[in-house]
Amino acid sequence: xxxxxxxxxxxxxxxxxxxxxxxxxxxxxxxxxxxxxxxxxxxxxxxxxxxxxxxxxxxxxxxxxxxxxxxxxxxxxxxxxxxxxxxxxxxxxxxxxxxxxxxxxxxxxxxxxxx
Amino acid sequence: xxxxxxxxxxxxxxxxxxxxxxxxxxxxxxxxxxxxxxxxxxxxxxxxxxxxxxxxxxxxxxxxxxxxxxxxxxxxxxxxxxxxxxxxxxxxxxxxxxxxxxxxxxxxxxxxxxxxxxxxxxxxxxxxxxxxxxxxxxxxxxxxxxxxxxxxxxxxxxxxxxxxxxxxxxxxxxxxxxxxxxxxxxxxxxxxxxxxxxxxxxxxxxxxxxxxxxxxxxxxxxxxxxxxxxxxxxxxxxxxxxxxxxxxxxxxxxxxxxxxxxxxxxxxxxxxxxxxxxxxxxxxxxxxxxxxxxxxxxxxxxxxxxxxxxxxxxxxxxxxxxxxxxxxxxxxxxxxxxxxxxxxxxxxxxxxxxxxxxxxxxxxxxxxxxxxxxxxxxxxxxxxxxxxxxxxxxxxxxxxxx
Numbered sequence: 386x387x388x389x390x391x392x393x394x395x396x397x398x399x400x401x402x403x404x405x406x407x408x409x410x411x412x413x414x415x416x417x418x419x420x421x422x423x424x425x426x427x428x429x430x431x432x433x434x435x436x437x438x439x440x441x442x443x444x445x446x447x448x449x450x451x452x453x454x455x456x457x458x459x460x461x462x463x464x465x466x467x468x469x470x471x472x473x474x475x476x477x478x479x480x481x482x483x484x485x486x487x488x489x490x491x492x493x494x495x496x497x498x499x500x
Numbered sequence: 501x502x503x504x505x506x507x508x509x510x511x512x513x514x515x516x517x518x519x520x521x522x523x524x525x526x527x528x529x530x531x532x533x534x535x536x537x538x539x540x541x542x543x544x545x546x547x548x549x550x551x552x553x554x555x556x557x558x559x560x561x562x563x564x565x566x567x568x569x570x571x572x573x574x575x576x577x578x579x580x581x582x583x584x585x586x587x588x589x590x591x592x593x594x595x596x597x598x599x600x601x602x603x604x605x606x607x608x609x610x611x612x613x614x615x616x617x618x619x620x621x622x623x624x625x626x627x628x629x630x631x632x633x634x635x636x637x638x639x640x641x642x643x644x645x646x647x648x649x650x651x652x653x654x655x656x657x658x659x660x661x662x663x664x665x666x667x668x669x670x671x672x673x674x675x676x677x678x679x680x681x682x683x684x685x686x687x688x689x690x691x692x693x694x695x696x697x698x699x700x701x702x703x704x705x706x707x708x709x710x711x712x713x714x715x716x717x718x719x720x721x722x723x724x725x726x727x728x729x730x731x732x733x734x735x736x737x738x739x740x741x742x743x744x745x746x747x748x749x750x751x752x753x754x755x756x757x758x759x760x761x762x763x764x765x766x767x768x769x770x771x772x773x774x775x776x777x778x779x780x781x782x783x784x785x786x787x788x789x790x791x792x793x794x795x796x797x798x799x800x801x802x803x804x805x806x807x808x809x810x811x812x813x814x815x816x817x818x819x820x821x822x823x824x825x826x827x828x829x830x831x832x833x834x835x836x837x838x839x840x841x842x843x844x845x846x847x848x849x850x851x852x853x854x855x856x857x858x859x860x861x862x863x864x865x866x867x868x869x870x871x872x873x874x875x876x877x878x879x880x881x882x883x884x885x886x887x888x889x890x891x892x893x894x895x896x897x898x899x900x901x902x
Contacts, residue, residue, distance in 0.1 A: 388714035389604065389722075395823065398607060402819025406506070409812040412805060413502035477801055495803050 423458040426489055430482040435491060437462075438499065441474045452496070454478065461490040474498045504549050509813050512553040513820050516560025521828070523568045523688070523855060527558045528791030535795045547800040548809060555779070555810045556817040558792045559610070562771040563821035564828070566602035566764075570595055571832045572848045584885050585760040587695050593707035595836065597715055598764055599829035603822055604715075604722070605768025609729045610818045613776045614811050616730065624784040628738050635739055636900030642750055643893055646886065655883050662877050662887045666690065667894025669874060673867050674895055681859040682867070687745075688852050689871025690888045696845045697872065698879060706841050709833035717761050724755040725765035733773025737781050737789055740899075744774040745892050752886070776814055783807045 423437060439454035452462040452470060462478050470476065480493040519527050531554050570586035589598040631638070647659040673682045732751035736742045747770045758766065778789040783802050788794040800806060836844070856864040871891070878885040 388716050391600070391713050391826065394600070394604060394607070395826070397611075398819040398822035400819075401607070401611060402816045405812040405815030405819065409505060409809065409816070410502050412808055412812075413505065479803065495805075497801055497803060499801055 423454070423460045426460065426482055426491075428484055428489060431484050431489065433482050434479065434494075435482055436477065436479045437491065438475065438477045441470055441472050441476055444470050444472060452476070452478075452493075461485070461488075462493050462496070463490055464493045464496055468496060470496065470498065501546070504546060505552050505809065505813070506816075508545070508549040508552040509556045509816050510820075512556025512558075512813070513560045513817050513824075515553070516557040516817065516821065517564060517824060519557065520561040520564025521567060523572065523684075523852065527554070527561045530554075530557060531792040531795040535798060548806060551796045551799050551802075551806070551810060552813040554792050554796055555813045558775050559772065559814045559817040560821040560824070562768075562775055563603060563606045563818065563825045565771070566599050566768060567825065567829050567832060570598045570602075571829070571836055572851075584691065584695065585763050587699065589760060589764070590706065590709075590836075591699070593709050595709045596711045596829050596833040599825060599832075600715060601717075601761055601764035602768030602771075603825045605725060605729060605765035605770075606772040607818055607822050608722070608726045608765075609733065609769030609773045610776060610814065612726060612730050613734070613773045614815060617777070617780045617811070620734065621780055621784050624738060624781060628785060632739065632900075635742070636897050639742075639746070639750075639893060639897045639900065642753055643890075643897070645753055646749065646884070650883055655881075658877075658881045659883045659887045662874075662881075662883065663890035663894070665877075665890070666871075666874055666888045667890035669867075669871060670891030670895050671898075673871075673891070676863060679860055679863055681864070685856040685860050685864040685868035686871050686891055688856070689868045689873075690875040690891060691885070692875075693849050693852055693868065693872045694875025696849055698876060700842055700845050706837050706844075708837055711830050711833055715761070717765075721758050721762040722765060725758055725762040726769055728752075728755045729766050729769025730773055733770040734777040734780075736770070736774040737777030737779075738785075740787070740789060742896060743892065744770050745889060746896055747774060749886060749889055749893065772818070776811070779807060779810050779814075 423439060426435060426437070437454065437460060439460065441452055442455045442459065443451075443453040445451055448465075448467060450464040450466065450468050450470065452464065453459050454462060454476060462480065475498070477497045477499050478491055478493050479495045480491040482489055483492050515530060516527070519530055534550060534554065566586070570590055586595075586598045589595060643663065647656055647663065650656050650659050670686065673679070673686045676682060728751035732747040732754065733744070735750065736744055736747045748767055751766050751770055752763065755762070755766070775790065775792070778793045779796075779802070782788055782793055782797055783804070786797075788797045796802070796810070802810070853865065853868065856868045860867070875885070875888055878888055
């Protein structure tokens with residue numbers, strides 16, 4: 386009957402923990418954000434990642450969806466895809482701040498309906 | 501951020517050592533406490549770090565909770581069924597091996613689950629909507645099958661009586677108003693104190709515990725046990741009301757006879773999969789299936805990156821907890837034989853009684869006494885003790901069917 390050595394188990398455990406640490410390190414640069422209010426997002430934040438929550442006041446676009454969210458200040462969110470969002474949805478957006486038409490908008494990496 | 505998260509992982513592991521080794525303290529308790537303090541903690545920690553702490557604590561807990569279950573006969577609700585073969589192995593001088601088997605189950609099942617999550621994630625909503633209307637019938641089928649394999653009519657009748665008796669006890673306990681931690685006296689009595697009381701009469705001294713470097717186990721048994729653990733463990737992560745204990749029953753009956761060794765791997769695996777997969781369910785269905793994950797869902801919304809971070813925290817905790825479980829159980833195996841067995845058993849029963857009084861009060865004590873008596877029925881009439889899982893199976897079956 387095959388024997389499972391404790392050494393083998395420990396080596397496996399070490400490898401798993403090591404892989405976990407490496408993957409965590411690699412993605413940690415993508416997780417550095419906190420929830421921001423829209424009125425705090427200015428041109429100074431261009432290039433930064435933000436997380437914003439707000440009510441959808443307008444949705445339009447075909448292959449690219451433009452969402453206006455309100456907090457009550459409004460913000461344009463651009464999604465380079467068709468997504469299932471409607472007016473009145475309360476959403477959370479994570480994305481990058483970009484300059485647009487003398488203002489700012491967020492190019493979304495992730496949009497989730499939370500209410 | 502990486503350093504903050506890593507610190508949260510190691511703090512979580514430390515907390516998991518305490519919850520895993522202490523009977524009666526569950527990760528849900530600590531998670532709720534953490535949430536109560538979150539207003540203060542969020543002043544200097546990111547919500548993701550708090551969530552990582554909870555995950556690391558919970559995964560560590562699932563690796564270590566077999567130790568009190570096997571060495572003390574004082575199980576966590578999720579490890580209730582492990583007392584039976586675990587105690588048997590302890591009495592054979594293989595307590596350390598029993599723990600090692602659950603650790604093997606936990607580690608391999610953790611890796612398998614994390615590896616399968618990307619494939620299973622899109623299927624979760626489909627599985628949930630397809631199977632959920634039939635879940636009650638599936639569980640009923642499993643129960644009937646378990647009873648019928650007793651074969652002899654007398655044993656079948658005893659099994660039905662035991663199932664219904666413990667089922668009613670479970671219904672009363674779970675629905676008792678204002679009763680804190682109802683599962684602790686219920687399951688400790690059915691599977692812990694009853695086992696211990698019966699063993700006092702049979703055993704005067706624990707044999708020397710072997711801490712062998714190797715375990716002899718067929719690869720086919722390990723594979724069956726891990727597959728069953730991943731399958732039935734993920735069901736608990738998807739469906740409400742289905743816990744690790746019920747999943748053990750399903751898993752046990754899926755794979756046939758895998759002997760005590762295979763069963764310990766299965767139990768260890770289910771426990772860990774139950775928790776890990778509930779993170780996937782939180783992401784896919786936005787539903788939380790256990791107390792700790794409920795708290796995580798309150799702290800932050802789990803998107804793809806958060807899911808990956810939390811799974812990484814689980815992997816790191818699992819790797820470290822393997823070393824911890826093996827080390828601590830070696831110490832336990834050495835110490836336990838130095839103590840007079842009867843004194844040890846009486847001390848453990850006293851500890852369980854005291855914890856019951858502290859956690860659940862006088863009502864809890866009554867439940868402990870009744871469930872201890874009920875827990876003795878199976879070995880005395882010669883049927884499988886797992887029928888006493890009616891305490892959790894019957895309420896869950898009724899939940900799905902009514």
